[in-house]
Amino acid sequence: MTDLSPEQGTEAARRRPRRWHILVFLAPAVIIYTAVMILPLIETLRQSLFNVVDGEHVFVGFANFATLFGDPRWASDFWNALGNNFVFFLIHMAVQNPIGVALAALLSLPGLRFAAFYRTAFFLPTLLSFVIVGFIWKLILSPIWGVAPWLMDLVGMKSLFGPWLGKPGSALITVSLVSVWQFIGIPMMLIYAALLNIPEEVIEAAEIDGITGWGQFFKIKLPLVLPAIGIISILTFVGNFNAFDLVYTMQGALAGPDKATDILGTFLYRTFFGFQLQLGDQSMGATIATIMFLIILTGVCIYLFGIQRRIRRYQF
Amino acid sequence: MYRTTLQGAMLASSILAGVGTAMAADVTLNIESWRNDDLQIWQEQIIPAFEAKHPGIKVTFSPSAPTEYTAALNAKLDAGSAGDLVACRPFDTSLQLFEKGKLEDLTGLEGMKNFSDVAKSAWTTDDGSKTFCVPMASVIHGFIYNKEAFEKVGAEVPKTVDQFFAVLDKLKEDGTYIPMAMGTKDMWEAATMGYQNIGPTYWKGEEGRKALIAGTQKLTDESWVEPYRVLAKWKPYLGDGFEAQTYPDSQNLFTLGRAAIYPAGSWEISLFNTAGLKLGAFPPPVAKDGDTCYISDHNDIAMGLNAASPHKEEAKVFLEWVASPEFASIYANALPGFFSLNSTAVDMSDPLAKEFVSWRETCEPTIRSTYQILSRGTPNLENETWTESANVINGTDTPEAAAKKLQDGLDSWYKPAK
Numbered sequence: 001m002t003d004l005s006p007e008q009g010t011e012a013a014r015r016r017p018r019r020w021h022i023l024v025f026l027a028p029a030v031i032i033y034t035a036v037m038i039l040p041l042i043e044t045l046r047q048s049l050f051n052v053v054d055g056e057h058v059f060v061g062f063a064n065f066a067t068l069f070g071d072p073r074w075a076s077d078f079w080n081a082l083g084n085n086f087v088f089f090l091i092h093m094a095v096q097n098p099i100g101v102a103l104a105a106l107l108s109l110p111g112l113r114f115a116a117f118y119r120t121a122f123f124l125p126t127l128l129s130f131v132i133v134g135f136i137w138k139l140i141l142s143p144i145w146g147v148a149p150w151l152m153d154l155v156g157m158k159s160l161f162g163p164w165l166g167k168p169g170s171a172l173i174t175v176s177l178v179s180v181w182q183f184i185g186i187p188m189m190l191i192y193a194a195l196l197n198i199p200e201e202v203i204e205a206a207e208i209d210g211i212t213g214w215g216q217f218f219k220i221k222l223p224l225v226l227p228a229i230g231i232i233s234i235l236t237f238v239g240n241f242n243a244f245d246l247v248y249t250m251q252g253a254l255a256g257p258d259k260a261t262d263i264l265g266t267f268l269y270r271t272f273f274g275f276q277l278q279l280g281d282q283s284m285g286a287t288i289a290t291i292m293f294l295i296i297l298t299g300v301c302i303y304l305f306g307i308q309r310r311i312r313r314y315q316f
Numbered sequence: 317m318y319r320t321t322l323q324g325a326m327l328a329s330s331i332l333a334g335v336g337t338a339m340a341a342d343v344t345l346n347i348e349s350w351r352n353d354d355l356q357i358w359q360e361q362i363i364p365a366f367e368a369k370h371p372g373i374k375v376t377f378s379p380s381a382p383t384e385y386t387a388a389l390n391a392k393l394d395a396g397s398a399g400d401l402v403a404c405r406p407f408d409t410s411l412q413l414f415e416k417g418k419l420e421d422l423t424g425l426e427g428m429k430n431f432s433d434v435a436k437s438a439w440t441t442d443d444g445s446k447t448f449c450v451p452m453a454s455v456i457h458g459f460i461y462n463k464e465a466f467e468k469v470g471a472e473v474p475k476t477v478d479q480f481f482a483v484l485d486k487l488k489e490d491g492t493y494i495p496m497a498m499g500t501k502d503m504w505e506a507a508t509m510g511y512q513n514i515g516p517t518y519w520k521g522e523e524g525r526k527a528l529i530a531g532t533q534k535l536t537d538e539s540w541v542e543p544y545r546v547l548a549k550w551k552p553y554l555g556d557g558f559e560a561q562t563y564p565d566s567q568n569l570f571t572l573g574r575a576a577i578y579p580a581g582s583w584e585i586s587l588f589n590t591a592g593l594k595l596g597a598f599p600p601p602v603a604k605d606g607d608t609c610y611i612s613d614h615n616d617i618a619m620g621l622n623a624a625s626p627h628k629e630e631a632k633v634f635l636e637w638v639a640s641p642e643f644a645s646i647y648a649n650a651l652p653g654f655f656s657l658n659s660t661a662v663d664m665s666d667p668l669a670k671e672f673v674s675w676r677e678t679c680e681p682t683i684r685s686t687y688q689i690l691s692r693g694t695p696n697l698e699n700e701t702w703t704e705s706a707n708v709i710n711g712t713d714t715p716e717a718a719a720k721k722l723q724d725g726l727d728s729w730y731k732p733a734k
Contacts (some may be wrong), residue, residue, distance in 0.1 A: 073695055073728060143557020144565050166501045166559025168712060252383060254699065256503050257559065258707050273387035276504075277409055277687070278696035280390055 041293070047286035064287040078288070080259055081267040084172055088263055089240040091176035097232055099180075100187025105217060107188070108195040119192070123185035134249030137178045141165055165250065168260040175261050179246050183239070187232045194228035195221060227311050234303045241296050244269060264292050343630045344374040346399030348392070350385035351617070353587065357650045365646055366637055373630045383504075393418045393622065400625035401634065404449035404618040406438035407687045414441070414448040420621035423447050425632065427639020435657035438615035438683070449618035450639050453647065453654035456582045456672045457513040457612040463594040465493045465576035473598050477546065480601040484553045487576045495553035497575030499561025506705035509579040510550070512684045514600045515543040516610035521682035529689055531732025535723040536716075544708050544715030551709055559710055582672045585653030589668065597671045599679055613681035615657065693729030700725050
């Protein structure tokens, strides 16, 4: 834009003065984002190619990745964590998002009483800290002091209660559902906003054509909020594959029982920072972080290039 | 996301530590420790006793959660925000910090002569030339029991394994008490209070532990698998939903008087004393009456000097005091169950603590099998032992399968000197 020769430039500059304010206004965001996100990311990618050999920090190429995928122990830990992470993600997609859409649909019904109250109540857990959510649910589900066994006893279902957080078969599902409980507000709010955006005329036209109730929701409203659902899916994907806090507060860094709740985030934490007698291994930690980055990048790319372009948008 | 969270945590910790040191005109020493249970005792007894004699030096005790301590300390030391004094885990964890130059060499400290070589062994380099932490205390494993519960079912204190299970059967039949308070949720209870507690009896303490390091014994040998078989038999005597029972849950069940036997470490004594129950203790039962008993008398805690501390002189004054008989006496009595490693004999007033320490006379002491050398590599034997011990009790793995997993993990990196 400014690489014109001086003779040509003066004319252009007179007509269009340099807009320094753009740079000035962009600078804070660019500088902060670079310092706290981009540089660490590059540093992580770089560190995954280094390791300590005989006390020296040396370049090892892809040897760390070879260890992660080649060594049977590293590989089994990694695949276990990745598998658990997919289960974690699928439970969110299968439970959190449909319920979020349903809640939004109910909330947007005209004439619903106390809508503002419900909206706040459903959204409130999202504002709570992971530590509080983890702690509350650990207490609720505790077989010794918890209210869950007591409540189930009241309705005669005590026999169905189990120490869910302590059993390898149920721990991951339990933790996932707690996470769903916490984050249900986000899809609900986004869909709710999208539903409110649908113009009255469209709904009225549908009603004139005799489409009401369920049919109206599935044939008119749902297609119109599909882009929002797509956004929610990708947010859930990124959030789930970066998740760490809730598993850590509920199940500890070893992500027990028997690594049944180990997801990529806890696997990374244990490796990078160490745990109990295990000392942190920054090179392998960075390797795992790089793989996590690539997984998320792949997921986001598939969405952006594969799905988002095909979603039909309607202009009103 | 995880990236910013972690960095935020580090940043916050460094800011907090910075505030602590910058406040007073006096020199303030910060102590890093994993003993958050002891916060009150440090603030009310130990620190005032030191400050009274050393005006101009203030001490603050800032502990973190036990399981996070090592990771947090390493991160803080790397970031240069760690306290002046750091509690040292025994063996390799601290040794590695020393080798990286994070801990000061304390061999020349005057007070070091108050400790025997055995006491210093956990914080000395492999060749024995340098000591880098002042030994503070060891802990002994055993079982604490509720005397009322035993009276109610008419049980005698068990000496052998068979008697032990007979008592548990009686308690279970009676039904008033949960026979044994232990959970597997936190996993380390199963490993530390279970496997490392009863294990030495089977692998013959130091003999087995050294043989394991030398490579002449394997974790799949009978003497290492048998304790897992015994552990697996504990399952029916644990409380309802023990799979989700955490360590604090177990402590609470016992101090509320709802459980009869608690597989314990001696560090529990001060907490349990506050419950007002009549308590007794017995060492891990032996196979046949008259067999030698073995106890885990584990060098547990020491104090080192952060090599990057700006107040090294003052910190050394504090460490000299930690090495003194005066500190040993205050510490051992304020925290019954943490037995002083000081060569000067310490008079203890707590009956339960006396009971524990009396086993040193009759039983062969050893330290936890996984701590020295064997937890240097990946996978980490101690952490694997946590997972597998919990698995054995939960029934997820058979004792044999668990032992095989542990040995395979160890074999993958550990090559004993031939």
